Amino acid sequence: MEWHDDGIILGLRRHGETSAIVELFTPSHGRHLGLVRGGRSRRQQVVLQPGNSVHATWRARLDEHLGTFVIEPDVSRAAALMESQTALYAFATLAAHIRLLPERDPHPEIFVRFMEALPLLPDPQAGAQEIVRFELTLLADLGFGLDLTECASTGGRQELVFVSPKSGRAVSREAGIPYADRLLKLPEFLRLEDADASTDDLAAGFALTGYFLKRHVFEPRRIALPVERERLIARLKS
Amino acid sequence: MTSATSPELDRLIQLLARLPGLGPRSARRAVLHLIKKREQLLVPLADALHSAAEHITICATCGNVDTSDPCAICVDPRRDPATLCVVEDVSDLWALERAKATRGRYHVLGGTLSPLDGIGPDDLSIAPLVARAKDPAVTEVILAVNATVEGQTTAHYVTDMLHDADVKVTRLAHGVPVGGELDYLDDGTLAAAMRSRTPF
Numbered sequence: 188m189e190w191h192d193d194g195i196i197l198g199l200r201r202h203g204e205t206s207a208i209v210e211l212f213t214p215s216h217g218r219h220l221g222l223v224r225g226g227r228s229r230r231q232q233v234v235l236q237p238g239n240s241v242h243a244t245w246r247a248r249l250d251e252h253l254g255t256f257v258i259e260p261d262v263s264r265a266a267a268l269m270e271s272q273t274a275l276y277a278f279a280t281l282a283a284h285i286r287l288l289p290e291r292d293p294h295p296e297i298f299v300r301f302m303e304a305l306p307l308l309p310d311p312q313a314g315a316q317e318i319v320r321f322e323l324t325l326l327a328d329l330g331f332g333l334d335l336t337e338c339a340s341t342g343g344r345q346e347l348v349f350v351s352p353k354s355g356r357a358v359s360r361e362a363g364i365p366y367a368d369r370l371l372k373l374p375e376f377l378r379l380e381d382a383d384a385s386t387d388d389l390a391a392g393f394a395l396t397g398y399f400l401k402r403h404v405f406e407p408r409r410i411a412l413p414v415e416r417e418r419l420i421a422r423l424k425s
Numbered sequence: 426m427t428s429a430t431s432p433e434l435d436r437l438i439q440l441l442a443r444l445p446g447l448g449p450r451s452a453r454r455a456v457l458h459l460i461k462k463r464e465q466l467l468v469p470l471a472d473a474l475h476s477a478a479e480h481i482t483i484c485a486t487c488g489n490v491d492t493s494d495p496c497a498i499c500v501d502p503r504r505d506p507a508t509l510c511v512v513e514d515v516s517d518l519w520a521l522e523r524a525k526a527t528r529g530r531y532h533v534l535g536g537t538l539s540p541l542d543g544i545g546p547d548d549l550s551i552a553p554l555v556a557r558a559k560d561p562a563v564t565e566v567i568l569a570v571n572a573t574v575e576g577q578t579t580a581h582y583v584t585d586m587l588h589d590a591d592v593k594v595t596r597l598a599h600g601v602p603v604g605g606e607l608d609y610l611d612d613g614t615l616a617a618a619m620r621s622r623t624p625f
Contacts, residue, residue: 200542237574
């Protein structure tokens with residue numbers, strides 16, 4: 188068995204004295220682990236840092252084997268991530284979300300969203316917006332997508348400022364005002380791609396996606412939302 | 426069929442083969458060498474191992490390994506009590522000591538945060554570090570962790586935890602190593618070195 192693909196390094200763990208098991212996220216082969224021989228050498232350690240883009244070749248005798256990766260560097264992002272606390276928390280949040288996906292199962296839409304988010308992570312505001320959008324894509328990919336295009340009550344497409352926690356559908360200002368205390372806020376940057384997001388908007392975005400992620404994804408698996416996500420939100424508020 | 430080696434030697438070979446850098450073949454060679462140098466190597470090694478197993482302990486203050494608790498570094502009056510140098514592992518502490526890089530005291534975290542390995546904050550010695558940093562005598566905490574994504578994530582987490590302690594938090598510089606040629610450095614290190622440039 189052999190394939191070639193591009194990918195992003197999500198994490199790695201030591202294996203023996205000289206090798207490493209690398210966790211890669213690829214467009215065609217999903218989240219895939221493999222052994223990198225000599226992965227703890229000085230030359231390879233620089234390449235095998237989470238966040239870096241690489242070209243990978245995977246080989247194994249049988250498909251169900253762990254297999255070995257031969258990895259060549261493409262884009263080095265780890266150093267830029269390391270400079271910023273929010274970027275590191277943001278990357279760890281994204282990696283934790285991707286670990287919810289089954290191994291070796293391609294999720295091209297999530298990969299595209301991940302690739303869009305990565306270069307923006309060193310910018311706290313832009314990076315946080317991308318994480319909220321990534322979480323919406325993740326929910327949709329897992330079968331729990333929110334409908335933020337029209338009002339669940341009136342069918343209108345204007346002034347959508349709330350989301351129903353029951354249906355996951357948008358609600359207009361007019362229809363939602365009487366129930367405002369029970370509805371989730373829909374920040375403008377989730378409706379308009381170019382809209383700027385304030386700290387309150389980002390908090391509302393994280394509250395929105397966090398609510399549905401918790402209900403549909405994390406609680407059924409009896410796990411908590413990633414602690415890095417909480418640290419990121421706290422950092423953005425401070 | 427009888428074995429060519431006695432059960433005692435087999436056990437010795439098996440145990441040595443479990444050491445880092447040794448496999449069954451190299452362990453067998455090491456055992457043969459020890460037997461040939463019985464008086465010069467085997468007996469002193471056995472004594473040293475016995476003594477180490479008997480006396481070596483982990484310092485409850487800093488996490489260093491030594492024959493006493495607190496360790497020799499923690500009780501050394503010539504050490505600067507104002508500086509705490511945080512390292513991932515005892516091997517890092519030894520590296521800094523070899524380099525005589527700091528006269529401060531140390532704190533060994535015992536690893537880094539690693540989601541893939543399931544290592545969280547509770548698995549590291551972070552709470553004792555925060556308690557030590559709150560000592561009024563401590564004015565600076567140096568985060569001497571590895572320049573890896575996991576190391577730096579841990580460093581940022583520790584910085585957050587030290588928020589309430591009245592200490593200056595510093596970290597090791599990132600950039601061009603001594604003897605490094607720019608042409609051979611990776612893009613990320615070069616960019617980090619450029620960002621961290623200092624007046625000259």
